[in-house]
Structure formats: structure tokens, C-alpha cells
Amino acid sequence: MxxxxxxxxxxxxxxxxxxxxVQMLVMPKYMTTSRDGALIAEYYNETTNHDVVFIGDCEVYESFTPPTLWQEYGITSYVRGSAQQLIWQSYYLLEETLKYETPKAVVFNVFSIKYGVPQNEAYNHMTLDGMKWSQSKVGAINASMTEEENFxxxxxxxxxxxxxxxxxxxxxxxxxxHRDTVSHNGYLMQTGIAPKTRDADGIPLANYSLPAVGFEYLEKMRALCEEKGVEFILIKAPTNTRGYYWYNEWDAQIISWASEKGVDYYNFISLDEEIGLDWSTDTYDKGVHLNVYGAEKLTSYFGNILAEKYGLSDRRGDSELDAVWAEKLAAYQKERNGES
Amino acid sequence: MIFILYTAVVTYLTARLMQKRADREDAYVADNRETLSKEERKSYRAKEKKRRLRILTAGLILGFGMLAVLKYTAFAVGNVNSILSMFNVEKLTVPSLLLPLGISFYTFQSMGYLIDVYRKKVRAEGNFAKLLLFVSFFPQLLQGPISRFGDLHEQLIGEHKFDATNLRAGLFRVVWGYFKKLIVADTAMIGIKTLIEQSDKFDGVYVFLLIVLYSAQIYGDFTGGIDITIGLSEAMGIKLAENFNRPFASRSTKEYWNRWHITMGTWFTDYIFYPLSVSKGMQKLSLTATKKLGKGFGMRLPVYTATIATWFLTGLWHGAGWNFIVWGLLNCLVILVSRELEPLYRIFHKRFPKLANNRVWITWQMTRTFLLMGLIRSLDCYRDVPKTFRLWGSMLTKWNVGELFTGGLTSFGLGVAEWCVILGGVLVINIFDRLGRETPVHRRVAAKPVAWFAAVCAFVVVILIFGAYGIGYDASQFIYQQF
Structure with missing residues (x-):
């Protein structure tokens, strides 16, 4: 016996x-293709806290470069972005992030508020597989699963x-x-150039009302930040193309909500000239996303706002941070120069 | 649930009524044994039998009626509409009725019980809950096997002592069932779906390929499902009737039907074929035919009529569609032609006596039966009789075998990896079938706990890695659940 x-x-x-x-073997590695699938997990390798955390979909991880923010303003930051990150996933990622650290500001890109129901099983996995197991991950999975999925x-x-x-x-x-690091504090670098050839209006919709569930999660994020004493800032990335269009009607609803709740909202679409974006050189996919040159311009512009309006101090000179960020900047420059 | 309950109530009440009359009949005969003559007793019993028959008929109408309404109304209305359209008459609305899962199985099982009560083969169950358990015994509810009350009843209500070997054997068989289903059936289904959906493109040799692939698919799917059912029951100490006995090793169509879906075959034989062929009406018809058309015809008439009726109903049982009816009648045709040719076979084998045990000859007979059954079964794939005949024809008129070796084999959804999985699975099934000729493998493995555990773990690993399940697959859908 x-x-x-x-x-x-x-x-x-x-x-x-x-x-x-076998599970380790068959799980996608996201190292050479679909690298955005590796972004969420990389956050756990961080050794220092951040002043600013960006949360949202691809418009976030292709628009803000933490190395630039450090280099120009001495602000430490991280982008917790992932492909087609839905607003409830953003909420749970924020909830999880605030368990690790308390940044001074959280910046959320509002584009994903247009989705009222779970969208795509593959994108769900790209966001959720990388999260460490916690109550937040369980909540994110339950909120995100499509009908064909199971826990x-x-x-x-x-x-x-x-x-x-x-x-x-x-x-x-x-x-x-093991995995290589594919991002620069959550920023996924794109160095290619594919000019945006024309401005186009969005396809007319039958109903311009943003889903109520989106505002529910927006409010939850705001409340969470308020509870933790974190400044909650809304933005809309400057990209706007026919397939990924941000309608004025949607914008009005965000403005109304933000004004009611006392939350700052920056729509960068109409500020592209002020930011200095050149759509013939600053996008790698005809205007859907910014490339590194566009992202640096936007980061530089927004960094000024963060420093001036929200009083985020310059932390350069802190020896520990200087050492960490020197390494990050070197890796960033290496990839930017096409050396890796 | 409501349909199972309906079937159980109808079955319970009908059986109880028949039993009440039968008990009264027996008591009357026993009480008056000395006063009644043999003829009087016989006449009384015949009268009572008629009364019980009326009750049985009512029960069968109510039981089969529900099945007929739910399963065949749309088919019947569709056919009426086809006729009406020829006369430019306004069409009837085709009702859209949901077909409850497994209704054919539990209805047939219940109606078989009613006939057994009528024939006094079993006593009617007096406890409704126990009868409900027989009708709704969950492992076999969805796809059989179609059990007999006499075989199952005592096991269901009797005491069961825990038996570790039974538990191990049952669980191994469940895992084995999933192996067949997820490794062979569902992987093959990926290619089969494309071959069916794009049949205009995939004709000629691809039809042959479909026949072979679908044979493997339906074998894995149906026997896998039955293995899960019987395994679950076995783990609980209940032995269900076997439904398959290496059908693809059959050397003739008749033998094949004695080895494939055995419980359905015996149901139709016991409750349709025999009663019909020996019925008074049939005997009269046979006598008349013998007088007018000769002995040969007269003797054949009851058997042939009963065979045709049985196969027509077997086809209809499988589904409400002409493809199923034609499938049944083609099986019937092959069996009747074989029967007519039997004298010739005998002469042939007398001339070549060594052939009967010749391996090559046996292999040829098995291959011939496998392909013939597969060919007829492909009616189930295309579900359109003229189209199926056209595609059968294309196997002779379109010679595109060469395409298979220039990428054709991997052009319909099955890559090299999937082919390897299917062929590997078929090989393992074949080995297990051969090993289990005397004692089934699951029983042999269950006798050795460590070997059993190792085998279960190995199969679980193989299924989890190579099985066709998850996003894009629908493993929960067994083909025979729809019948």
C-alpha cells in the first residue's frame, strides 16, 4: 500500500x-511578434516607484515615453498599457498598481470608453495573462470574458x-x-514612418451615447484615485483616423462628466499643431499611432503640463533614480538608434 | 426536463394500467382454474391481451407522438409544401420547434419497456421515482445506449457496494472515451467541415477521403461518447449494455449491423422487425402471395416487408430528412441483395474453401464493408440526396488523386500535425481494440492500481496537449446527441 x-x-x-x-512552452512569448502582449508583465520588474502612471490602450503605450519624461523633466513614470485594453481592465490594472505604489498622478486615455461589452478573446489574454494573480486579476477576468471564454x-x-x-x-x-524586456517602462517603441495622407471623418453612427458601464468604471477609477490621494487626469491621444475615430459627440460627454466630477481632461487631437506633431513623419501607421518621434513630442508637451500644473518635481540628482534611469535611457537610445 | 417528465408519466401510467389488467387476468384464471376449460381460459386471455394492446397503443401514441411532433413536424410540413408548390397552392408555415437533447433515446427506451410490460416480460414498476430513474438515468440520457428495463432496473435500485476496481475501470473508460472524442473525432471534424461546406471544390478523390475521415470521426465520436456513458455507470457499479463490438472488423453488412449501435439494432429487431414479420396480417399476406405468386415470393414477402419497414424507421429515427431515409433504405438494399446472393456465396466458398480463413480475403471483406458503409454514411455528411449521389459519381468521373500528393491532403484545414494526431489516435484505438478482445483493456488496467494511475495520467496529458478543444472547438457536442 x-x-x-x-x-x-x-x-x-x-x-x-x-x-x-508544456504550458510554459506553448504560451506565446511576445518577444519578436505581437510584442505588446509582453507589456503588462514587465511592470513587475520595476525596482523604483513612479510619479505618474499612464493607463489605457495602445494609444497610451505608443504615445508617452517615460525615458523622455525623465530626461526632460526628471519625472518618473510607467505606462500600464496593453492592446485594446478595455476600461474595466484599466480599472483593475489601476487597482493593482495602487497596491504596489502610490503615484502622484494617474493618466487615463478615454478612447476605450466606447466599448460597453467584452470584445476580443485574444486581446483579453494579451492584457490579463501578464497580470500577477490577485483579487484584481480575478475581477478583471470576470469582467472581460467573452461568451466563448471560461475562467x-x-x-x-x-x-x-x-x-x-x-x-x-x-x-x-x-x-x-526568461523574457527580454521589450518596452521602455511600458512604452513600446516604433521607429518606422508611414505618413498620414488625409484627414477623414468617422463613419456616422446611429447612436453616439457612450456606454453607461464605461462611466461606471471611470467613476470607480476616479474614486479610487481620490481615496489614495492621487490626481486623476483624463486624456485623449492626438491620433484620430477613420477606423479609430473619436467623435465630437463622445468628447462632449467626457467633457461634461469631467467638469461635473472636477477632473481635468486634455484632448490632444486639436492640439497637434501646438504639440508640434507632423503627420508626415510622426506616425508609423498612417496616423493610427504615433511613432517614437511623435511620442517624444507629445511627452515633452505633456511633461510640461505635469510639471507646471500638477507640481511634479524634478527628481534628477537622486543617486538611486539616476542610476536606474541612466540604464533605461541607454537602452532607449540604443533601440531608437536602431542598435538593438 | 419537462419532456423527460412527460415521457416518464405516460410510461408509468400506461405500464401500471397494463399491469393492473394483467394481474387481474392472472388472478381470475388462477381462481377459476378448475371451472374454466382450456379453450375458455385461452379465449379469456386473448380478450384481455386485446384490452392491454389498446392501452399499449394509447401509450405508444402518446410517447412516440411527442417525439413525432417535435422531431418530424417541420420535415412533414416541408414535404407537404413541396407538393403544394407543384399546384401553386399557398405554403404552410414551417413550425420551428426545439428538439430536446436525447429525446429519441429515452423515448425508445421507455416505449421498449412498455412493450415488455405488455408482453409480460417484465412487471410494471409501481414506484414512479424508480421508473423516472430508469427513464432519465443521466449518463445514458443523451446518446444511449438504449437499455432494457429488465437489464437496468435491478441495478439502478439495488444496493451497490463500493468496488475500487469498478471505479478505476469506469474512470479509465471515461478518459478513454475523451481520448477518442478529442483526439480523433474532433480533430478529424476540422477537415470534414471544410470538405462538406466546400463540396463543390472538394469532389472526386476528396469524397473518398471524406468517407474514410468521417468513418474515423463518427467512430471516435459515438464510441467515445458511449465509453464515457458506460464508464461513468461502471464507476458507480452499474453495468450498461455494450453498444459496439469492433464494427470496422465486420466482413459483411449484416455483421456490421450486429456490431454497430447494437442496442438500437436489437431494439428495432425486437420491437419492429419480429412483431411485424410474424404478425397475423403479414402471415395472411404471405399465404395469399404464396398461392398467387409462388412459394419463393410468398416466403420472402414478410421478411422483406419487415426489413424495409425496419430500415425505413431506422433511417427516420436518425433524423427528419430524406438523406436519413435514403441512408436506411440503402442499408436495407445491401442487406437484401446480400441475402439473395447468399446461394452464390455458398457455391463460391465451396469452390474455394481455403478463402474463408485467408487473411488477404478477410482483409478485403473488411475493407469492402468499411467502404460500403462509409459510402452510405456520407449521406449524413452532405445531407442532400441528389448532391450526395452527384459527389459519389465524381469519384468515378474526376480523377484528381494526384492533387493529394501536391498539397491536397493539407488543403482543407488539416495540417501535417493534425493528420499525425488523427492517425496516431486511430492506431492507439486499433491496438486497444485488439488487446481488449478477451478482456477489455480498461478492466485489465484497473486490476493494477499503479499502472491504472500511470495510464490515466498519460492519457490526460495527451488529451490536454493534442486534443481538439477550447476556443474554436465544440467538444461538448456529440453527434449522436442530435438523434
């Missing part, structure tokens, strides 16, 4: 190890990714036990 028990325990252990190994596939990603066994590449083996 004892022998049977020992043997069965060994078999069970071997099975669990085998499944664990178990987040607990055991093997259930979701097992079919990748037939499409494994060298990347899956290379990054089995």
Missing part, C-alpha cells in the same frame, strides 16, 4: 511537471494555448525560462 502510494505520488508529480513544462483557461493557460504545439518556433524554446 505504501509502495503504491509513493509510486502514485511520483506519477502525479511527473504529470504536473510535464503539464507545467479556467486563465488559471491554466495550457487549455487555451495547447493547440500551439504544432506551431512552436525557436522563440518558444529560447524564451522558455
Amino acid at each position: 505504501k509502495k503504491t502510494l509513493i509510486l502514485c505520488t511520483c506519477i502525479l508529480l511527473a504529470t504536473v511537471l510535464c503539464l507545467g513544462f 479556467l483557461s486563465y488559471v491554466f493557460p495550457l487549455l487555451r494555448y495547447h493547440s500551439r504545439w504544432s506551431e512552436l518556433t525557436g522563440e518558444d524554446w529560447q524564451y522558455l525560462y
